[in-house]
Amino acid sequence: MMQPLMTNMTSSGNLTLSIVIPVHNGGESFRHCLDSLECFAAAAEITIVVDGGTDTSEELAQAFSQTARAQVLKVPQAGGPAKARNLGAQASHGDILFFMDADVTLAPDTLEQVLAAFDRQPQIAALIGSYDDAPGASxxxxxxxxxxxxxTHQQGSEEASTFWGACGAVRREVFLAVGGFDEAYRYPSIEDIELGYRLKRAGHSIHLCKQVQVKHLKRWEAFNLLRAEIFYRALPWTELLWRDRQFVNDLNLGTSSRLSILLVYSLLLALVGSFWWLGALGIAGIISLTLLMLNLPVYQFFLKQRGLVFTLKVVPWHWFYYCYGGFAFAIGTLRYHLFSKRNVPKTQLSQA
Incomplete structure (x- = not known):
């Protein structure tokens, strides 16, 4: 392990910034991630935490550290991104901790935008960005x-209600004071959302900075998408929502999304009912038209970005998203009220 760096990216307000990246079997995406960091290597403190794994991620990180003067921490047995990020935060020294995933790349102005936001708004404790509109996988x-x-992020409220670990920054002293990420989450899940709720509960402000963008390289297929969306996000997020009563009208929890879930299930009931009563097909048509109109801004966005054929493929997937999201919310609600009325333990970080 190399000694921590003291040469950090600085802003006009003399804030220093440290980059923390957890990686577990990062593959080729991690290589691209490191390539995007090269131009910041001389100015920013970079901490890479290799969270177990069986591929060449550690070798890539070590090779990068020789040229970029980054520090590499190794966790022999995978403990999850929450634990890895906490270790990286403890080993870093910047005023601002910038967390990014190993399958994203930075834009040339990403970090500049982060520091500028904290300079302009000294009252904010954290900020999040978004993915850009040119995903890596085709x-x-x-x-x-x-x-x-x-x-979703570009349309969200600038006064954010949660945190995001793929592209999020937080003042180090605030991060340590609230206890860091909850290490009870052993897999990539909602550990960042849970941290955001604690930050808000402690009275801190989180800003959604829409200019701060990174490129996501992950390739989604049906199986890994549904597994991640349902088991790693929707179910634990539902239980967290009930635990913290954070039913805010923002991002994925907007009023239109909730209404769309009700409409999708009404549509399914109408289609099933049409086997006995043909008039239900007319009701299904009205519901479908209502769904289209309610989500028209989404489809207009896709039409502008990728054209008509792509947008026509989006519509059924988007409605399916509401379908499995609503189902997961129902199951998560039932599971919480029957089995899980408890507080998830939070790991407390000591001031380093």
Whole structure:
């Protein structure tokens, strides 16, 4: 392990910034991530935490550290991104901790925008950005998922209600004071959302800075997308929502999304009912038209970005997203009220 760097990226307000990246079997995406960091290597403190794994991620990180003067921490057995990020934060020294995933790349102005935001708004404790509108993987699901994420963040309230670990920054003293990420989350899940809720509960402000953008390289296929969306996000997020009562009208929890879930299930009931009563097909048509109109801004965005054919493929996936999201919310609600009425333990970080 190399000694921590003391040469950090600085802003006009003399804030210093440290980059923290957890990686577990990062593959080729991690290589591209490191390539995007090269131009910041001389100015920023970079801490890479290799969280177990069986591929060449550690070798890539070590080779990068020789030329970029980054420090590499190794966790022999994978403990999850929450634990890895906490270790990286403890080993870093910047006033601002910038967390990024190993499958994203920085834009030339990403870090400059981060520091500028903290300079302009000394009252904010943290900020999050978004994915850009040019995802790295070219297949339909990857383009759809990442563009939808971009759209959601670009339309969100600038007074954010949560944190985001793929492209998020927080004042180090605040991060340590609230206890860092909850290490009870052993897999990439909602550890960043949970941290955001604690930050808000402690009275801190989180800013959604829409100019801060990174490129997501992950390739989504149906199986890994549904597994991540349902088991790693929707179910634990539902339980967290009930635990903290954070039913805010923002990002994925907007009023239109909730209404769309009700409409999708009404549509399914109408289609099933049409086997017994043909008039239900007319009701299904009205519901479908209502769904289209309610989500028209989303489809206009996709039409502008990728054209008509792509947008026509988006619509059924988007409605399916509401379908499995609503189902996961119902199951998560039931599970919480029957089995999980407890507080998830939070790991407390000592001031380093």
């Amino acid at each position: 297949n339909f699901l990857s383009q759809y998922k990442n563009l939808f994420h971009h759209y």
